[in-house]
Amino acid sequence: MEKLNKFTKIFKKIYYETFIENFKGKLQLNFPSNYYRWDLVKYLIDKYKYSDYLEIGCDQDQLFSKVQIQNKTGVDPVSGGNVRKTSDDFFKDNNRKFDIVFIDGLHTYEQVKKDILNSVNCLNNNGIILVHDCMPDNLSKQAVPRYRMLWNGDVWKAIVDLRQDENLEIFTCEMDQGIGVIQKKKNSSVLEIDKPINQLKFEDYFNNYKEYLRVISVDNLKKKI
Numbered sequence: 176m177e178k179l180n181k182f183t184k185i186f187k188k189i190y191y192e193t194f195i196e197n198f199k200g201k202l203q204l205n206f207p208s209n210y211y212r213w214d215l216v217k218y219l220i221d222k223y224k225y226s227d228y229l230e231i232g233c234d235q236d237q238l239f240s241k242v243q244i245q246n247k248t249g250v251d252p253v254s255g256g257n258v259r260k261t262s263d264d265f266f267k268d269n270n271r272k273f274d275i276v277f278i279d280g281l282h283t284y285e286q287v288k289k290d291i292l293n294s295v296n297c298l299n300n301n302g303i304i305l306v307h308d309c310m311p312d313n314l315s316k317q318a319v320p321r322y323r324m325l326w327n328g329d330v331w332k333a334i335v336d337l338r339q340d341e342n343l344e345i346f347t348c349e350m351d352q353g354i355g356v357i358q359k360k361k362n363s364s365v366l367e368i369d370k371p372i373n374q375l376k377f378e379d380y381f382n383n384y385k386e387y388l389r390v391i392s393v394d395n396l397k398k399k400i
């Protein structure tokens with residue numbers, strides 16, 4: 176993970192707040208304290224009897240080591256998993272299909288959108304893509320370029336962008352930093368927004384995140400998928 180010294184953090188924070196956005200609101204998000212990403216992954220593997228798991232961005236294998244499944248592939252250029260590559264390099268050469276993909280690599284809009292679309296292309300028909308870090312609660316956690324260690328990035332913009340795709344059904348589960356849940360099927364609630372993605376600010380997300388992301392509780396998600 177990228178190291179940030181104190182000077183770099185302060186410099187990037189001032190730069191961001193001066194030239195990009197300065198907004199002080201903080202969301203009160205209801206992430207359950209007893210249900211995490213590994214619980215959702217296990218729930219889906221058990222429910223659909225999945226056998227092939229892909230994780231993009233594994234770090235210290237916090238999730239990867241807990242996943243119990245027949246075949247698992249973990250891609251990270253630095254640590255963890257079992258394939259030492261960036262996601263772009265992995266997808267370039269990959270010709271395998273997966274039932275469940277967990278995307279948690281580089282948390283920028285452009286990279287996450289690419290990771291999602293590449294995952295869609297190698298997803299089995301009844302498969303599910305999960306995307307971590309979709310729900311930052313304040314500006315500093317979503318700022319790109321990054322200036323703090325605890326960071327969600329602007330992953331939420333990739334969800335907002337693809338919520339406009341007619342062929343992807345997407346929810347965002349209010350748990351564990353916000354988990355995007357994507358299925359390859361007709362979008363039953365196409366998002367309409369009046370701004371291009373590159374003009375969206377954290378303040379827009381703050382005011383509209385429930386609609387933008389189609390936020391859903393864990394209990395309601397389990398009734399839908």
Ligand SMILES: C[S@@+](CC[C@H](N)C(=O)[O-])C[C@H]1O[C@@H](n2cnc3c(N)ncnc32)[C@H](O)[C@@H]1O
Nearest residue numbers: 232233234237238251252253261262279280281
């Ligand atoms: C937040 S950590 C992953 C945490 C882990 N999935 C978990 O559940 O706790 C992000 C990881 O993404 C990796 N990463 C960064 N850029 C990447 C890329 N282009 N492709 C794949 N992984 C990347 C980093 O090396 C880091 O280990």
